[in-house]
Amino acid sequence: MPSTSVVVLVSLTYLAALFLIAHLADRVKRGFFARLLNSPITYTLSIAVYCTSWTFYGAVGTAAGSGLAYTAIYLGPTLVFIGWWFLLRKMVTISRQQRITSIADFLSSRYGKSAGIAALVTVIAIFSLTPYIALQLRAIAGSFSVITPSSSLGRIWPLSDTGLVVAGILAAFTILFGTRHLTADERHQGIVAAIAVESLVKLIALGAVGMFVVFSLWGGPGAMFAAIAENPDMQKIASLENVRADRWITLLFLSGVAVLCLPRQFQVTVVENQQTGHLRTASWLFPLYLLLISVFVVPIAVSGLAFSSTDAGADADFFVLTVPLEQGQGALALLAFVGGLSSATSMVIVSTLVLAIMISNHLVMPLLLRFNMLSSPQNTGGGSGPGNTLRGPLLLIRRVSVLVTISLGYIYYSFSPDNGKLASIGLIAFVGVAQFLPALLGGLFWKGGTRFGAQMGLSLGFLVWLFLLVVPSIDIGGPWAALGGSVRTLLNTFEQDPLALVTLLSLALNTLAFIIGSIVSR
Numbered sequence: 001m002p003s004t005s006v007v008v009l010v011s012l013t014y015l016a017a018l019f020l021i022a023h024l025a026d027r028v029k030r031g032f033f034a035r036l037l038n039s040p041i042t043y044t045l046s047i048a049v050y051c052t053s054w055t056f057y058g059a060v061g062t063a064a065g066s067g068l069a070y071t072a073i074y075l076g077p078t079l080v081f082i083g084w085w086f087l088l089r090k091m092v093t094i095s096r097q098q099r100i101t102s103i104a105d106f107l108s109s110r111y112g113k114s115a116g117i118a119a120l121v122t123v124i125a126i127f128s129l130t131p132y133i134a135l136q137l138r139a140i141a142g143s144f145s146v147i148t149p150s151s152s153l154g155r156i157w158p159l160s161d162t163g164l165v166v167a168g169i170l171a172a173f174t175i176l177f178g179t180r181h182l183t184a185d186e187r188h189q190g191i192v193a194a195i196a197v198e199s200l201v202k203l204i205a206l207g208a209v210g211m212f213v214v215f216s217l218w219g220g221p222g223a224m225f226a227a228i229a230e231n232p233d234m235q236k237i238a239s240l241e242n243v244r245a246d247r248w249i250t251l252l253f254l255s256g257v258a259v260l261c262l263p264r265q266f267q268v269t270v271v272e273n274q275q276t277g278h279l280r281t282a283s284w285l286f287p288l289y290l291l292l293i294s295v296f297v298v299p300i301a302v303s304g305l306a307f308s309s310t311d312a313g314a315d316a317d318f319f320v321l322t323v324p325l326e327q328g329q330g331a332l333a334l335l336a337f338v339g340g341l342s343s344a345t346s347m348v349i350v351s352t353l354v355l356a357i358m359i360s361n362h363l364v365m366p367l368l369l370r371f372n373m374l375s376s377p378q379n380t381g382g383g384s385g386p387g388n389t390l391r392g393p394l395l396l397i398r399r400v401s402v403l404v405t406i407s408l409g410y411i412y413y414s415f416s417p418d419n420g421k422l423a424s425i426g427l428i429a430f431v432g433v434a435q436f437l438p439a440l441l442g443g444l445f446w447k448g449g450t451r452f453g454a455q456m457g458l459s460l461g462f463l464v465w466l467f468l469l470v471v472p473s474i475d476i477g478g479p480w481a482a483l484g485g486s487v488r489t490l491l492n493t494f495e496q497d498p499l500a501l502v503t504l505l506s507l508a509l510n511t512l513a514f515i516i517g518s519i520v521s522r
Contacts, residue, residue: 025193040281045196053139054426056343061317063301076255078287103266110443111451118362128432133409135425136344137163198342205339210296213303250500254430264350356401435461453518461510
């Protein structure tokens with residue numbers, strides 16, 4: 001088993017390497033590496049930021065408890081990218097023509113550049129991504145405790161809190177390489193390069209663990225499949241036997257929507273797109289990536305059930321680590337830990353960067369300009385005009401926004417129940433960003449959609465999601481705990497899966513309010 005000092009050293013070295021990659025990529029302007037950075041391969045690998053710690057760890061945990069339910073998380077995005085010509089191409093084309101900088105900017109542009117819609121989308125994004133950022137912090141902290149159970153860091157505060165340390169490091173990374181300069185198109189070549197490298201690392205790490213369990217533990221696929229055929233518990237992992245149809249369909253729908261509506265996915269897929277033609281490569285390469293990263297999920301879950309001495313119900317999320325550890329493969333477990341670290345850090349970096357852009361552009365700056373709280377434009381030596389005068393305040397706002405969003409994620413991580421599965425936390429975020437869908441599709445395909453209708457739909461869907469999913473997921477005791485318990489009891493009175501019920505209810509009310517609001521307004 002790796003020592004605590006080795007794990008910490010490897011983690012810091014890896015994160016420092018990402019700093020270096022981002023720094024060098026920002027400086028590359030021509031030559032082979034410039035072409036590589038602007039290639040469809042790098043573009044596709046950056047889209048793989050979709051695969052967070054939820055898919056790296058949580059997919060195995062989901063398979064161990066619910067069989068092939070996890071496949072929906074990969075099939076949804078696959079279907080969206082295979083059909084890229086229908087929706088993604090239109091989104092990218094419009095965004096390039098209108099110099100769109102975020103999903104909030106995109107939705108507001110579809111409804112007369114509405115500042116109100118942009119602000120509302122930003123608020124919903126903050127609430128939606130807070131649980132998702134917390135998920136990444138929990139995954140890193142949990143994996144660290146698994147791989148270093150005898151950690152001595154608890155003697156040194158704040159190193160006793162792994163989530164806090166990671167949050168601080170990722171905030172520093174995002175501030176250094178995401179808020180160094182301002183550009184009209186809000187592209188970040190250095191961040192994209194680092195995310196692409198991380199996508200390769202997590203694929204290699206999960207593949208290495210998968211190859212080990214299949215060919216070393218089982219002696220080959222044939223022996224593994226024979227063992228599955230003889231063991232009823234293993235058969236459940238490799239089947240849809242324990243998966244409700246409404247749950248699986250909901251997962252398929254939400255994952256497809258998420259790859260469109262998650263602010264970080266919009267950033268890497270739409271804003272960072274250099275050429276519309278890169279989508280053509282991504283339409284087959286990204287589904288291939290999803291296939292490769294998911295192919296060993298069942299073998300690892302089955303191996304955890306067969307070879308791990310830990311409680312599968314409690315620790316299945318971390319079978320990727322515990323199986324190699326219990327077989328004396330410390331180096332492999334360390335590689336898996338780095339893969340999980342890659343999965344979590346890439347998501348947090350891009351998400352906090354995008355939220356910082358949205359907060360500064362659509363919440364803070366409009367208020368400062370409206371109440372004349374900024375100095376009037378003047379020549380400061382490096383250029384002239386409002387853009388030059390506002391550069392300093394805007395960068396400061398974005399840096400503070402990064403700290404605020406990561407802090408919110410840490411607070412949610414601290415107060416959400418510790419027994420929550422990674423997948424369940426991620427799904428809360430998916431339902432939240434799914435509230436953008438009616439306004440998104442309406443803005444693209446329905447000329448009758450209006451600003452008032454979009455605001456009504458977004459607001460109602462957001463409130464339903466907030467009350468029925470977010471409130472029960474936070475445990476701060478007192479009246480709040482009683483309210484959360486009451487909501488959970490209410491949802492359990494229905495025969496439907498609670499996630500499917502809330503998804504259907506929130507989006508139905510959202511869509512209905514959008515249509516009615518558009519009909520009654522101009």
